[in-house]
Amino acid sequence: SQQGEEDPQALSIQEGENATMNCSYKTSINNLQWYRQNSGRGLVHLILIRSNEREKHSGRLRVTLDTSKKSSSLLITASRAADTASYFCATNSGNTPLVFGKGTRLSVIA
Amino acid sequence: EAQVTQNPRYLITVTGKKLTVTCSQNMNHEYMSWYRQDPGLGLRQIYYSMNVEVTDKGDVPEGYKVSRKEKRNFPLILESPSPNQTSLYFCASSYRLAPYNEQFFGPGTRLTVL
Numbered sequence: 001s002q003q004g005e006e007d008p009q010a011l012s013i014q015e016g017e018n019a020t021m022n023c024s025y026k027t028s029i030n031n032l033q034w035y036r037q038n039s040g041r042g043l044v045h046l047i048l049i050r051s052n053e054r055e056k057h058s059g060r061l062r063v064t065l066d067t068s069k070k071s072s073s074l075l076i077t078a079s080r081a082a083d084t085a086s087y088f089c090a091t092n093s094g095n096t097p098l099v100f101g102k103g104t105r106l107s108v109i110a
Numbered sequence: 111e112a113q114v115t116q117n118p119r120y121l122i123t124v125t126g127k128k129l130t131v132t133c134s135q136n137m138n139h140e141y142m143s144w145y146r147q148d149p150g151l152g153l154r155q156i157y158y159s160m161n162v163e164v165t166d167k168g169d170v171p172e173g174y175k176v177s178r179k180e181k182r183n184f185p186l187i188l189e190s191p192s193p194n195q196t197s198l199y200f201c202a203s204s205y206r207l208a209p210y211n212e213q214f215f216g217p218g219t220r221l222t223v224l
Contacts, residue, residue: 033212042114042200042215088153097143097168098213102152
């Protein structure tokens with residue numbers, strides 16, 4: 001039951017540029033979370049935004065949530081080579097397990 | 111250090127030979143979960159556990175078993191592995207299955223079934 005779907009599937013940018021990834025989902029949610037995965041490693045939680053929030057910041061990360069459009073975006077500003085990873089959105093609806101999307105592969109070229 | 115550990119990290123086995131992948135967390139989390147990750151399919155949940163002795167099927171439970179006898183451990187059992195279970199497996203835990211809890215992931219177990 002895949003709910004979140006990230007777009008684009010892959011993104012390649014130069015170091016210093018901003019990277020924007022989008023996530024669309026189908027049903028109403030309690031919260032939406034973004035995770036990062038370095039190649040072959042476990043996912044690491046980045047940020048959580050609740051359904052009653054519209055924007056949240058954490059360092060170079062900015063997440064927006066538009067519940068009317070059932071979509072979220074993750075913006076990484078001033079990207080670095082170390083930001084190269086896959087990024088997943090995950091949604092929580094009620095008292096049910098998180099459902100992950102298929103991810104966006106970000107490559108930051110030095 | 112707060113963490114989720116998995117063992118083994120890499121395993122090559124043959125069809126039909128029973129195996130267990132262990133998962134342990136030291137954060138006193140109630141909720142634990144197993145996922146498999148395959149190219150193009152993202153992360154799919156196999157089983158999850160809300161607490162000791164409480165387990166539920168996820169999206170792809172066929173061919174797997176789990177148990178939750180203690181809070182910290184949540185082993186994944188493949189009674190008769192088949193090649194289509196070749197995958198990268200992740201264990202994860204969170205304080206509760208509540209709306210606002212982040213999940214902590216283990217480092218992954220790469221399983222190859224020949």
